[in-house]
Structure formats: C-alpha cells, structure tokens
Amino acid sequence: xxxxxxxxxxxxxxVFVGSLITSLQADxxxxxxxxxxxxxxxxxxxxxxxxxxxxxEVSDDPLVTTAIPVRRLSGIYTNGEDxxxxxxxxxxxDDLDSIYRLSGRITEGSYxxxxxxxxxxxxxxxxxxxxxxxxxxxxLPYGTVGEYTVAGVFDxxxxxxxxxxxxxxxxxxxxALGQGADEYSAIEIQVEDVFASTETADxxxxxxxxxxxxxxxxxEELLSGLAAQSGSSLMIQGFVLVAVALGIASTLAISAVxxxxxxxxxxxxxxxxxSAGRIFLWQAALxxxxxxxxxxxxxxxxxxxxxxxxxxxxxxPQASLILISAAIxxxxxxxxxxxxxxxxxxxxxxxxxxxx
Amino acid sequence: xxxxxVADQLExxxxxxxxxxxxxxxxxxGVNSGEFASIIGQSGSGKSTLLNILGLLDTPTGGRVILxxxxxxxxxxxxxxxxxxxxxxxxxxxxxxLPEFTVSENMTMPAQISGRRIGEEDRERTTRILDLLxxxxxxxxxxxxxxxGQKQRVxxxxxxxxxxxxxxxxxxxxxxxxxxxxxVYRLFREINQDLGTTFLIVxxxxxVAEMTDRVLEVRDGELVQDLRNxxxxxxxx
Numbered sequence: 001x002x003x004x005x006x007x008x009x010x011x012x013x014x015v016f017v018g019s020l021i022t023s024l025q026a027d028x029x030x031x032x033x034x035x036x037x038x039x040x041x042x043x044x045x046x047x048x049x050x051x052x053x054x055x056x057e058v059s060d061d062p063l064v065t066t067a068i069p070v071r072r073l074s075g076i077y078t079n080g081e082d083x084x085x086x087x088x089x090x091x092x093x094d095d096l097d098s099i100y101r102l103s104g105r106i107t108e109g110s111y112x113x114x115x116x117x118x119x120x121x122x123x124x125x126x127x128x129x130x131x132x133x134x135x136x137x138x139x140l141p142y143g144t145v146g147e148y149t150v151a152g153v154f155d156x157x158x159x160x161x162x163x164x165x166x167x168x169x170x171x172x173x174x175x176a177l178g179q180g181a182d183e184y185s186a187i188e189i190q191v192e193d194v195f196a197s198t199e200t201a202d203x204x205x206x207x208x209x210x211x212x213x214x215x216x217x218x219x220e221e222l223l224s225g226l227a228a229q230s231g232s233s234l235m236i237q238g239f240v241l242v243a244v245a246l247g248i249a250s251t252l253a254i255s256a257v258x259x260x261x262x263x264x265x266x267x268x269x270x271x272x273x274x275s276a277g278r279i280f281l282w283q284a285a286l287x288x289x290x291x292x293x294x295x296x297x298x299x300x301x302x303x304x305x306x307x308x309x310x311x312x313x314x315x316x317p318q319a320s321l322i323l324i325s326a327a328i329x330x331x332x333x334x335x336x337x338x339x340x341x342x343x344x345x346x347x348x349x350x351x352x353x354x355x356x
Numbered sequence: 357x358x359x360x361x362v363a364d365q366l367e368x369x370x371x372x373x374x375x376x377x378x379x380x381x382x383x384x385x386g387v388n389s390g391e392f393a394s395i396i397g398q399s400g401s402g403k404s405t406l407l408n409i410l411g412l413l414d415t416p417t418g419g420r421v422i423l424x425x426x427x428x429x430x431x432x433x434x435x436x437x438x439x440x441x442x443x444x445x446x447x448x449x450x451x452x453x454l455p456e457f458t459v460s461e462n463m464t465m466p467a468q469i470s471g472r473r474i475g476e477e478d479r480e481r482t483t484r485i486l487d488l489l490x491x492x493x494x495x496x497x498x499x500x501x502x503x504x505g506q507k508q509r510v511x512x513x514x515x516x517x518x519x520x521x522x523x524x525x526x527x528x529x530x531x532x533x534x535x536x537x538x539x540v541y542r543l544f545r546e547i548n549q550d551l552g553t554t555f556l557i558v559x560x561x562x563x564v565a566e567m568t569d570r571v572l573e574v575r576d577g578e579l580v581q582d583l584r585n586x587x588x589x590x591x592x593x
Binding site: 261262265266267268269270271272273274275349350353354 | 404408411413414433434437438439440441442446448452454465466469470514526
C-alpha cells in the first residue's frame, strides 16, 4: 500500500509541476506577446513605407491569424514644464483591436477611434492628468501639432505599455505622417503558435522591400528564461521518477526475498521459470497502474487546491503531460521489476527445498 | 507391472578435480506402477540427491532417468517443470502450503500452475481427496488455521490433485509426532491401495521404511540393498 502511495505522490507531483510550469509559461507568453504583434514587416532601407496591399499576401500564409496595416509615429505631450513622450500606433479600431485587444481593457471612456480621436494608457492618463473627453495636443514629427480628443483610457496590464502607448485613428495618423491611403509604416502580424513565428518570419522575409522583425529575436532573455524553467522542471520530474523507481525496486526486491520459499515450492510443483519471473512483472504492473491512477487524481487535487492560491493565473491540467507521466510511471514500475523478476526466474527449487 | 520410473546407472558428482564429491555411484533400479516403496539411508548418504534427480529437480552427471517410458534426462528446465507438474507429486518434510490461500486453493495450485481453469471436476476431486484425508469441510478454511498434521495432509492432497504417475515424498513425517506420523503412513497406504498411486518415500527412519513394501537402501551414494517385503518385520514390530 505504501509503495502505491509513493508512486501516486511521484506521479501527482509530475502532473502538478508539469501542468503548473506549462500553464505558467503559457500565461507569461500570453501576457508578453499575446496582445502585441509577433512579426512586424517594416519598410527596408530603400523604402519609406510598406504597401497596404501586402496584407492580402501575408494573410494567405496558413499560420498567420491576423495581419493589419498600421502607421507609427511618436508624439510629445507638454504640460507646463513636463514633457511626456508617446509612441502612437494609428489604424482602424477593428484592426487594432484584433491584435491589441483594447476593447476589453478600457477603464474610462469607450473603445472607438473616430476622426481625431486617441486612446491613451492609464499610466499616461494619470501622469498627464488627461481623461476621456479631454483634448490632447501632441507635438508630432516635422514639428506640427495635432489636437486630438481622448476617447478612452486603457489598461494593458504592463506599466511600460500604459505609460507610453497610444492609439490614434487611421486618417489622423496618415495626415500626421503625410502618408497616402496605401502607404503604411508597418504590417503587424500574429501567428497561430508564437513559438513557431520564426518559420513564418523566414518565409515573409522573401517579400521585396520589407524587413522582418520577429518577436523571438527581441525577447531572447524571456525565451532563455522559459527554456531554463523547462529544463529545471524536467530535472525535478526526472529526480522524482528516479525516487519512484528506487521505491518500487526496493519493495519488489524485499517481496522477492520474502516469497523465495513459496516460489521455490511452486517451481517444484511445475511452475516454469518464465511464469515465475512474470509474477513480479505483474505485481509491478499492478502497483504501477494503481499508483499512476491515484497519482493523476492527486495531481488534479493539487491543481484544484492551487486554484485557491492568491495568484493571477490558472493551472490547466495538460492532457498530453498526464498521458506521458502515466506511461512513464508504468514503464518505470515495469523496469524496476526486471531484477527481482530475473532472480525469481533463475531460482532453483532445490535451494529452497534443501534450505527449508 | 511395468516400471513407471527407472534410474539407470545414475551418477552425480559435485565439484571438479581433487575436491569433487561423488554423491551417487552407478545407481540403477525401477519402480513399478502401483508400488509402495521407500529409499532409506543415513544423512549424507545421497538419498535426497537421488530423489531430486528422480523428481526432475536436478540433472545427473551420468546415467538416465526414464519416466513413463520417456528418457527425461536431457529435457530443458521448462520441459522438466511441465513434466513435474503433470507426472510427479511432491510431499516434503515441511508442508510448504501458501498461507494466504485456502485449503482448496492450495490443493488446486498444481492445476492452476499448469494453466488449467479450475472447474467443477477439480472441485469434486478436491472434496473427494479431502474426505479421503479426513479433512471434510475444511476446503474453505485458510491454510494458516490448520494444525501441523492437518497441513501436512493438505500437502499430500495437493500432491494427489493432478493424478500424478508417482508421488515422491522426502521425509514427509520429519516434522510430525509419532501419532501423526503413523496416520500419514496409513493414509499413504490407503491412497496407494484405493487409487493405485505409486509412492517412493525417502526416509532415514528404518521403522518408517518398514511400513512400505520395498526398501531401497543407499549408503555412500551406492544402492546397497533392494529388499521386497521379505525379511521386514511388520510395521511397528
């Protein structure tokens, strides 16, 4: 019974730690790049803009989920002696919402970008004391000044974004930059699997007149952090498995010694070496299956318990991870039975009968 | 009566070179079907070695063992295990019952080892043998709950279950008091007479050997006497 509990704890930890790390990473990646472009097409050194017609071509890529044309400009807000710089992205409200998911993150005012309307972050709003409905004069490139109305204030959950980002309607952006209807600063793209963005980026690099920026190139520290986290998680899980294997092996070894006499007699009565050896394989398989099932239950219980922890994300059980843990658990149990199984298979009944 | 078990010039040598020991020297004899025989010898005479070889638990270094007209000397471990299961019933000094199982489960163990599904016929045979052994109504009792004498009788029943060609018993009453000893031999005799089962009993006790119809005496690895019920005084006399 204790050994089943041992296996269950091992597998439970596998399921929980594995699901925790996977969910944590998914959450981290989602909060980092979930609401921002994964790939950006910029005009190359010889061009001043990218063509909006590229959106169609980019959208044909099967891995691309969203592609929008945007205009990028910087603006400076001056309030007495203080100057605050804003990085402004201009586009249609629908387009911008498809990547930045702003409509659900408005804390003040509403999500809309009509003519000469701007959305600012909550950090900027507080620093500049500018709120929905207020006028916002911005010093734009080429020294012009744009007068915009604050339509809403958003909270993207990251201080840097809330302080620096602003979104402007498309026509005002075009006017500020002097761009034509088909001339844009960038095409912003999201792909299905953020970790597979490089593959798509490499393919898009073939388009003439653009340079491609992949989020993975700009977030190497995050990626190496995630890799280190995965590595350490795998190491913990590996050690847990070794502990489980040693536990099963020692239990079976003791059991094999205890049962030597009985197995010797069964062999004298005609049990073959193969059948005797299989006794411990079966025992290990039963221990393994029972331990794994209990362990999965325990893993789910831990995940459920974690939902009460005061943290900002949910651990989701990972089906593939659970299946792999179960398979490894049973395989480890069977592997642990090899030594007792062999010694039982080779046991000579005479040794037992004469030693009795 | 045909011989069901034949020892043909059996040799058993342990070790090699100067340190080798010759445990059996050119031992030959045959056991007839339905015979009630014993092997007698002092401790270390080679009688248990002989029984192990005849019971296919060990392989001789020379000579042959013929069981039911088949030379079984050269069979591999698996074939010998299967043949043991089918043709030989063992009774040891210690009962070797499995304590976790009931009397009937212990009795049907040889049948289960052979991979056969336990059916109505086996259950009936178990009941019949338990009756014969004077253990009526104990089929579902746990083996642990029986007395020493009862356990040894269950072990005898287990040896009978597969209707073996021969029962080999190695000091089967070594752990029993005199009353139980006599009971067991009377039982052996009844089984021998009622079922026609062949018995070969190894013992160091001349008094016990004298209860059988034939006494084979082994000394220093050699068969020195083979007496058939001629000069032996009656049992207990």
